[in-house]
Structure formats: structure tokens, C-alpha cells
Amino acid sequence: PASRVASFDTDVWSIFTPLAAETKAINLGQGFMNFGPPAFVQEAAKHAIDQVESNQYSHPRGRIRLRNALAASYSPEFGRELNPETEIIVTAGANEAIFATFAGFLDEGSEVICMEPFFDQYIPNITMNGGKPVYVPLRAPADSSERTVSSHEWRLDIDELRSKITSKTKIIIINTPHNPIGKVFDEEELMAIGKVAEEHDLIILTDEVYDRLYYPPLKKFPRIASLANFWERTITVGSGGKSFAATGWRVGWLIGPEHLVKYSFAAQTRVVFCVNSPCQEAIAAGLEASLVKPIFQEQTDEYLKKRGILSAVFDKLKLPYTVPEGAYFILVNTAKISYPKDYKFPELLDSRGEDFKMCYWLTKEIGVCSIPPSEFYVKEHWPLAKDFARFAFCKTDDVLNEAVKRLEKLE
Numbered sequence: 001p002a003s004r005v006a007s008f009d010t011d012v013w014s015i016f017t018p019l020a021a022e023t024k025a026i027n028l029g030q031g032f033m034n035f036g037p038p039a040f041v042q043e044a045a046k047h048a049i050d051q052v053e054s055n056q057y058s059h060p061r062g063r064i065r066l067r068n069a070l071a072a073s074y075s076p077e078f079g080r081e082l083n084p085e086t087e088i089i090v091t092a093g094a095n096e097a098i099f100a101t102f103a104g105f106l107d108e109g110s111e112v113i114c115m116e117p118f119f120d121q122y123i124p125n126i127t128m129n130g131g132k133p134v135y136v137p138l139r140a141p142a143d144s145s146e147r148t149v150s151s152h153e154w155r156l157d158i159d160e161l162r163s164k165i166t167s168k169t170k171i172i173i174i175n176t177p178h179n180p181i182g183k184v185f186d187e188e189e190l191m192a193i194g195k196v197a198e199e200h201d202l203i204i205l206t207d208e209v210y211d212r213l214y215y216p217p218l219k220k221f222p223r224i225a226s227l228a229n230f231w232e233r234t235i236t237v238g239s240g241g242k243s244f245a246a247t248g249w250r251v252g253w254l255i256g257p258e259h260l261v262k263y264s265f266a267a268q269t270r271v272v273f274c275v276n277s278p279c280q281e282a283i284a285a286g287l288e289a290s291l292v293k294p295i296f297q298e299q300t301d302e303y304l305k306k307r308g309i310l311s312a313v314f315d316k317l318k319l320p321y322t323v324p325e326g327a328y329f330i331l332v333n334t335a336k337i338s339y340p341k342d343y344k345f346p347e348l349l350d351s352r353g354e355d356f357k358m359c360y361w362l363t364k365e366i367g368v369c370s371i372p373p374s375e376f377y378v379k380e381h382w383p384l385a386k387d388f389a390r391f392a393f394c395k396t397d398d399v400l401n402e403a404v405k406r407l408e409k410l411e
């Protein structure tokens with residue numbers, strides 16, 4: 001194998017998703033929905049399949065209907081008129097948007113600042129493109145193992161961030177709402193990060209795939225691209241899959257000034273050339289509807305209820321957790337749960353963080369699958385994650401209620 005992939009271990013998703021299926025556990029692991037996209041979005045996809053033209057290659061920048069819908073939907077969010085011809089690129093999921101951006105900007109040895117914990121895909125996306133991830137921690141409050149905290153209490157030390165910058169640093173990657181913490185960075189935090197980027201002339205890559213899911217009391221989702229002059233140095237990544245319960249469609253996008261997105265685009269044209277056409281039409285239909293109906297608000301109300309269903313059981317079990325301000329994950333402190341000392345774990349887990357064991361045991365014996373968050377830390381920091389498990393609540397209420405029932409057995 002090429003050295004760029006030789007050291008890759010099996011990813012966490014490929015361990016826990018099959019394990020949940022085999023053991024018939026309720027899968028609150030990988031963040032996908034067990035419900036479909038809104039019916040009219042599904043109908044739009046079916047309709048698109050019936051049209052000759054929308055089964056063929058799309059424009060490599062994305063189908064114009066979707067780019068227009070994105071411009072209409074996001075211009076007010078960014079506080080500027082987005083140009084669908086030059087400032088919006090449709091990508092094969094947000095993941096490919098991120099990959100293409102690294103491919104478009106990193107040279108051998110270029111450094112990317114990543115906040116830890118990080119969404120796992122960033123790291124191979126950086127290294128496969130010759131880059132080097134450099135880590136700066138998001139820290140939980142010191143007493144977070146004793147009490148439930150807000151995701152907002154996880155903090156970035158801005159001087160620490162600044163101290164990580166070298167002459168090789170090219171990009172700072174932000175993830176807001178953050179996976180797995182659920183933190184939504186506020187304007188003050190984003191201003192501070194943006195200023196550091198400005199001081200050192202860095203590009204900001206902001207992964208905002210959960211941008212349509214943030215909870216009260218937050219009234220507005222702060223975007224770094226709309227603050228100060230940061231637009232000029234920012235590429236914002238979004239996701240049709242997250243916003244319309246269609247994670248398998250692989251329709252994402254990136255938005256930013258032409259002088260930046262043209263390089264992500266240059267790379268993406270040589271990787272996927274273009275993105276699957278019918279699903280782009282359907283996501284466009286969804287965004288068009290969101291301009292006239294409060295569908296994202298209604299969706300948020302649903303998710304808020306789901307957050308309530310799941311978090312109630314952790315309250316009941318007196319397990320401290322992080323209340324997410326956005327996205328659909330709850331990071332739970334599992335230190336109070338114990339599994340039998342002589343429990344036999346598969347060898348596969350020997351080389352993993354301690355939290356893999358807890359998540360394995362919970363899946364197999366309690367029947368609820370979660371994700372061990374050490375996957376979101378570098379190996380030296382795995383101990384930081386040893387007492388945590390990440391539970392996803394992007395599931396129908398009946399499934400969440402069944403998970404709650406099973407978890408109650410831990411009492």
C-alpha cells in the first residue's frame with residue numbers, strides 16, 4: 001500500500017455500525033437518521049430520476065438550480081449577496097468539500113490547526129494531501145466529571161492557539177456546531193480566532209454541517225464568514241445530508257470568495273468531477289421550500305424534543321454529560337458504569353482507547369450502541385476520552401424511548 005494509507009486503522013464507524021447490526025443493539029453510534037428526508041424532498045428525487053437530463057453529469061460546480069437555492073438560502077445568513085456562479089461549489093458530501101480544500105491548499109509539510117477533539121475524517125484528509133495536523137485542545141471545565149455542563153463551557157485558549165502557529169501553518173479548521181461536543185462558537189470566540197488568522201494570513205475552513213440545528217436559548221447561528229473581513233479568508237462547508245436527513249446522498253457544498261473556492265474546485269473536478277445529479281435537484285427543492293416554510297425551525301423543535309428524551313435517562317442515571325447547543329450528539333461521562341472485570345473483549349480492541357471497551361460492552365450487553373470519542377483525539381490524548389461515550393439522538397422517538405428503557409437497566 002501507499003504510505004499515505006498504510007497506517008490507517010479500521011475506523012470507528014466500521015467497527016460500531018456492523019457491531020450494532022449484528023447484536024441488534026439500538027444504534028445511537030454513527031450519526032445517521034432512521035427516518036427519511038421530508039416526503040416532498042424524496043418525491044423531488046424520484047421526479048429527477050424520471051427526467052433524462054437530470055441523470056447525466058452535472059456542471060462540476062453543481063447544478064444551477066441547487067446553487068441558486070443555496071445562494072437564496074445562505075445570502076441572508078452571510079449578510080451578503082452570494083454569487084452562485086463563482087462563490088458556491090456543490091461537493092460530494094461535506095467530507096469531499098473538506099478533502100478538496102486541503103488538496104487545493106496544502107503543500108508537503110503545510111500545517112493545519114485542528115481543535116481537539118476533532119471529527120476524525122479531518123486528519124487523514126490532511127495527511128493524504130501532504131499536510132500535518134497541529135492540535136489545540138478544547139477543554140471541558142475542570143469539574144465536568146461531576147456535573148452536567150453546557151457545551152459552551154468547553155473552551156479554546158486563544159493564546160494557546162496562537163502559540164501553535166508556525167511559518168508552515170496554512171489553515172485553521174473550525175467545526176461549529178462541534179462534533180462530538182455540540183459547542184456552537186459565539187461571535188466573540190469567532191472574532192478572536194479570525195483575528196489570529198488575520199495576523200498570520202491563514203485560511204479559515206469552517207465545517208458548519210450542523211448549521212440548521214442549534215437550540216434555544218441560541219437565536220442565531222454565528223458564522224465567522226459574516227464577521228469583520230473574515231469572508232475574504234473563509235471557506236464554509238455545509239451539508240444537504242444533515243439538513244434534510246439524507247446522509248447517504250452525499251450532497252454538500254462549500255461557500256466562499258472566488259479567490260479561495262476556485263482552488264477547492266480545481267481539486268474536486270479532478271477527484272469526483274461532479275456530484276450525483278438527481279439528489280442535487282431534491283436538495284434544491286428542500287432549500288427552496290425552506291424559503292417559504294419554517295421547515296428548519298420545525299426540524300429543530302423535533303430535535304430539541306429528542307435531546308430531551310435521551311438526556312433524561314442520563315439525568316436519571318446521574319451520569320454527567322455535556323448539553324449540546326447544536327448538532328445531535330450527547331457526550332456522556334460513563335465513569336460510574338462498570339462492566340465485569342473478567343469480561344472478554346475482542347482482540348481488535350486491544351490497540352484502542354479504554355472507551356472502546358465501554359462502548360462495546362454497552363452495545364453488546366445493554367443493547368445500545370454509542371461511539372467511543374477517543375477516535376476524536378490523537379493517541380497520546382486517548383486517556384482524556386476514556387470515561388466518555390457519544391450518543392446520537394437523530395432517531396425516531398420510539399427508538400430513543402427503547403434506548404432509554406435499555407439504558408435504565410444500568411440504574
Ligand code: GLN
Nearest residue numbers: 013029030031032121179
Ligand atoms: N458525521 C457522522 C458522525 O459523526 C459520521 C460520518 C462518517 O461515518 N464518516 O456520526
